[in-house]
Amino acid sequence: MASADAVPAGGGGGVRTASTGAGARGGTTSAGGTRSADPRTDGAPPAPSDAPVPHADAAAPRGPRSGAGAAPGSRPGPPAGAPVRAVPRWVWALPPVGVLALFFLYPLALVVQQSLSPDEGGTSVEPYAEVFASEAFREALSTTVWLAVGATLGCLVLGFVLALVIAFIPFPGGRAVAKFIDVFLSFPSFLITLALLFVYGTVGMANGLWTDVTGAAEGPFHFLTTPWGVLLAEITYFTPFVMRPLLAAFSQLDTAQLEVASSLGARPARIVRQVILPEALPALAAGGSLVLVMCLNEFGIVLFTGAKGVTTLPMLVYSEAILASDYPAACVVAVVNIAISVGLYSLYRVVSRRVGA
């Protein structure tokens, strides 16, 4: 393969003899020159490597010799072998892929394997049958799905409204709010649940205000340990993930369109529906599907809620593996979770590629 690659480079060397520049290597005149320059550059991955370098060293001396044979007059320039592509490009992709395979794909494969091997030994789909039959799993599955769908819808509506105000009804401090959203994204999700404990907890802010105002013995807010508490936390945490692409899309929208529409007599509601919404759809689709996947995978919020009544699939994986030490069952739930999330994520990739977001 190295020699096959070396041939065009040798041809380039032949062209090179015509030009007198002794040090000028490749990329001088012809189209062949630029072509040889091109693969040389974009084939260069990070230099410090361990595996493929011996390859390059072994193959490198071969190149200049053939070049020298084609052009005996040219001096052996200092960077010997530079114009020759000794290593095929895909070889450079091997080290990172190997690392990924060892530390990510191989463990995943082991999870699948373990999900097929019950404690009694052998290989069977028995763990699947067991897990699918259990009430806890079916409940976790439905809780996970409806929480994720509900949170996604909430994030979309809320994110759209907030981004609309920031982008089109500007107010002093709007930029600071956009900055704040970016900062918000860099915090871990469980902080929201922690904060909600103080706000809506049994002795928290909202209940305290209620008892202060009405004199009742206790406040009306007890939803924190129910799925609704998780839903509120997820909507709070993931809305910025919808707002960011939306704000980016809105900033590219020509405001003249809005001015024209409104000067023609369209009311704000109609402008939003007929001008802004079509523009925002790709960003909404991309942000929404990303949030859907992230909600399906969310663990920190559910863990911090500490509610026994709210079990999602990731939570089930955790409790089966760490608390119950039932690894085959945990692996089965994990496989189901992977299937749902990866399926949705590939859908997201297809959607976002198609709409060009």
Added chain:
Amino acid sequence: MLVHSRTGRWAAWALFVVLFVPLFALPLLVILAASFSTHWSGAFPSGPTAGHYTAAVRGESLQALTTSLVTALTASLLALTVGTWAALAAAALGRGGKRVLDALFMLPVAVPSVVVGLAVLVAFSQPPLLLNGTRWIVILAHTVLVTAFAHQSVSAAVRRLDPMYEQAAASLGARPSYVLWKVKLPLLLPSLNAAAGLCFALSMGELSATMMLYPPDWMPLPVRIFTATDRGSLFTGSAVAVVLMATTLLVLLAVSRIRTKASYR
């Protein structure tokens, strides 16, 4: 300007404040307030104190902070190396190869991080690579999780890279390695910085995979916050959470300063 009437505008802003403040500003303020108080049984916290912070920056919590910092730093650097390498290698491949590589490196985003934790735990609790119980298993899981984000942002930058620079350098006789070090990487530096900041922030806040596999002597900050709140000491947990947020923000700020310097070069 979407709304032209004065009342309409004020109504929109009022709606914004009503939605935004309780949902986004309040949680962070509440954590900050709680970290400085001893009681919260009513509308507002009471018993102002800085005692939680003295507890939060010594002993177990300080150890958790250094653990998190070391983990995040190591994981970010490793992830950045692997992700950048993969992004550069993918750019050199054809359409099909690029797609496969991108899909492979995006996979850790789609797989739930709890499952990544479980997988790493299952795989490295058995020979040939026995890492369970060491700090390396935590660092490894974090690296796997953030590599995807590093790869994503670097490969977006590689795609935007103007090929003229490297072609010019190559036509002037620069070797591939020289082009890489002196042309491509400096041009990629701003996005490498941004990716480093992103990886660091994600790793600092990582809880799901960490809960699956942290050894007792390598407990990162989020786990420490969880154990504190799980025991019922919400106020100490809040103080540690504020420390976590402040550290993340400081590092992000430092990283963004490097970035502005690099983009002016």
